[in-house]
Amino acid sequence: MSEQLLTIKGLTAGTEDKVILSDINLEVGAGETHVLMGPNGTGKSTLGRIIMGDPAYKVKEGTITFDGEDITEASADKRSLAGIFLSYQAPVEIPGVPLYSFLRTIADKRPDLKMVGRKFRKRVGEICQQLGIPESFLTRDLNVGFSGGEKKKIEMLQLLLLKPKLAILDETDSGLDVDALSVVSKAIAAYKEECNGSLLMITHNTRILERLQVDHTHVMVNGHLAAHGDASLISQIDAEGFERFEKAAEGDAR
Amino acid sequence: MADVTLSKVNVPPAQTWNYLKINGLSLEVPAVTGGEGNLPDRLTRIETGIGDAATAWIDSAVPEPRLISVPARTDLDEPILIEVESDRGELASTGVIVHEGAHATIVVVAADTERAAAGMTDERAAQSGIEAVVAEPGKAVPETDKPISASLLRISADRNAKVDVYEYVAVPTSCRHIEGAAIEADDDAFIEVHQYLLGGGTVAAGLAVTQRGARSSFKLDTHYLVHENELLDMNYVARVRGRNARTRIDASGVLSDGAEKTLRDTIDLICGCKGAKGDENETVVVTGDNIVNRSLPVILCDEEDVQGNHGATIGSMSVDQLQYLRDRGLTTDEAEELFGRAVVDDAALNAPVKAARNAVLSRAAELIGDEAAADLIEIFENDQEVGE
Numbered sequence: 001m002s003e004q005l006l007t008i009k010g011l012t013a014g015t016e017d018k019v020i021l022s023d024i025n026l027e028v029g030a031g032e033t034h035v036l037m038g039p040n041g042t043g044k045s046t047l048g049r050i051i052m053g054d055p056a057y058k059v060k061e062g063t064i065t066f067d068g069e070d071i072t073e074a075s076a077d078k079r080s081l082a083g084i085f086l087s088y089q090a091p092v093e094i095p096g097v098p099l100y101s102f103l104r105t106i107a108d109k110r111p112d113l114k115m116v117g118r119k120f121r122k123r124v125g126e127i128c129q130q131l132g133i134p135e136s137f138l139t140r141d142l143n144v145g146f147s148g149g150e151k152k153k154i155e156m157l158q159l160l161l162l163k164p165k166l167a168i169l170d171e172t173d174s175g176l177d178v179d180a181l182s183v184v185s186k187a188i189a190a191y192k193e194e195c196n197g198s199l200l201m202i203t204h205n206t207r208i209l210e211r212l213q214v215d216h217t218h219v220m221v222n223g224h225l226a227a228h229g230d231a232s233l234i235s236q237i238d239a240e241g242f243e244r245f246e247k248a249a250e251g252d253a254r
Numbered sequence: 255m256a257d258v259t260l261s262k263v264n265v266p267p268a269q270t271w272n273y274l275k276i277n278g279l280s281l282e283v284p285a286v287t288g289g290e291g292n293l294p295d296r297l298t299r300i301e302t303g304i305g306d307a308a309t310a311w312i313d314s315a316v317p318e319p320r321l322i323s324v325p326a327r328t329d330l331d332e333p334i335l336i337e338v339e340s341d342r343g344e345l346a347s348t349g350v351i352v353h354e355g356a357h358a359t360i361v362v363v364a365a366d367t368e369r370a371a372a373g374m375t376d377e378r379a380a381q382s383g384i385e386a387v388v389a390e391p392g393k394a395v396p397e398t399d400k401p402i403s404a405s406l407l408r409i410s411a412d413r414n415a416k417v418d419v420y421e422y423v424a425v426p427t428s429c430r431h432i433e434g435a436a437i438e439a440d441d442d443a444f445i446e447v448h449q450y451l452l453g454g455g456t457v458a459a460g461l462a463v464t465q466r467g468a469r470s471s472f473k474l475d476t477h478y479l480v481h482e483n484e485l486l487d488m489n490y491v492a493r494v495r496g497r498n499a500r501t502r503i504d505a506s507g508v509l510s511d512g513a514e515k516t517l518r519d520t521i522d523l524i525c526g527c528k529g530a531k532g533d534e535n536e537t538v539v540v541t542g543d544n545i546v547n548r549s550l551p552v553i554l555c556d557e558e559d560v561q562g563n564h565g566a567t568i569g570s571m572s573v574d575q576l577q578y579l580r581d582r583g584l585t586t587d588e589a590e591e592l593f594g595r596a597v598v599d600d601a602a603l604n605a606p607v608k609a610a611r612n613a614v615l616s617r618a619a620e621l622i623g624d625e626a627a628a629d630l631i632e633i634f635e636n637d638q639e640v641g642e
Contacts, residue, residue, distance in 0.1 A: 053580075053581075056577075075585075076580040076581050077580045077581075077583050080581055080582055088578065088581075091578070092574045092575050092577075093575075094571075094575050094578070095537050096477075096508070096537055096593055096596055096597070097593060097596040098600050098603070100599060101592065101599040102582075104629070105584065105595060106584065117629050117630065117633035118632070121633065139604065
């Protein structure tokens, strides 16, 4: 059994006036790949954001432990530096900040990634080549004017540059064409291979999982983790959908 | 030498309430004698953004302006470089005629050129015995005591000409500078101006373009960074006369503690410019307290079949932007600093000649701190790629 990297115990959380997640228990071991599936609007992305420390959400009960430290109250920047990475479903545009300056600044914050400028440019250039990102993108403003696929590639560029211990990929596959999906899938596989990091994949699309060896699958319904299983659960959901989990949840609610 | 007052610098075409203090800038400058310059009428008749008084002052101070003519259908191999030594109060007047179908790149660099030539930070300059023009600790240098430099660039672009202009103003806080430009564009002429305004005690940047030709295109992209005790005053005017002309003015910048900035941008869609489109857009990030941020965006319209758009984003970062940066490991303060660093990085990475890049590097430590500046300088050390 692998060493636990992320442990969520009895987590109930939501916005100031609304509970979105109830009694979530989840353990992600070092190097493991977890998939979180579920119908739209059920709280999957919210869980990702709460793990990352988004202040828009409040933890009402429970704890989040990462790499042996209780991070329930930690700020997002501290969680990021501890090794958690959240890839956005819709990456935010930041006019006025070229991609290169952004990458240099976030890398500088990590002692193990501090390197002289030339070496850094070389490293970034290598990753760009790996992902098919033109180096001219580095001088363009962060995510501004990029297509959906290009934005996701830039998220992958950050993933491969920062080498986090845990990557939460929130519907990274959404809105991608076949070619972009292939590039992103390769990037995720490269992350696993190069860093042996842990993955929590939030997705509806099983194609992005084809290159990955999934260890655990979780199904979220109405803010609860309604089912857990191995990789075979994915093909069941692919064939049957979420109906049986939703009905079971309704039954439990009654 | 007695001082004179230039009371109407950077005056916009459309005035507003005086109490808003945005109708122009007043500058004390040394009285100069010398006489009229000898540029041809086709250049001197072009409207400048800085206004008549400042234009006349520079013209009278530079009796022998530089005139460059780019022959038709030629592509200049080397950029035309105009260097102004701010600490010595140097004044420059340059006229460039780009004939039909020709292409020219023009680079203006205003900086403390002794330090910039060596690509030095303040610290390195001090170690090398180069005297930096700085105030005594705890004392501010009175504005009128600060040396004032100026560059006035006039460009006439003939039919199908293409002109790329880069203006780098990186003068120390202890200096003042006037950056003036006057551009005229004929049919199908294509003009792009990239401005990096990276400081100075008082910097007045005024640019006016007259798009008299049909289908002419003018694009201005200004990036600025204003720090404590610095004033940046900008005035951009596009007179659009030609049919189907395209005009775009983008200004983005960062204001930190105690900075003062004024931006006037006017697109004047004059009767006859049917089918013309003009866009002006401003993005300002405010990262401190006691900041004065004035904006006067104007679209004047005397033609029916035209489009004029204005957009502005002024203020601090949005919650989403801040959260994205925090999710990547930056604190709120570091996220704000990133915007300043981004301007400097962008200026250095896009510098078309070494002199421009060194001007940026010479101010980098003051603008973004020693560590980030050293990082940037290291990238370019022994770099032979630009302007060699």
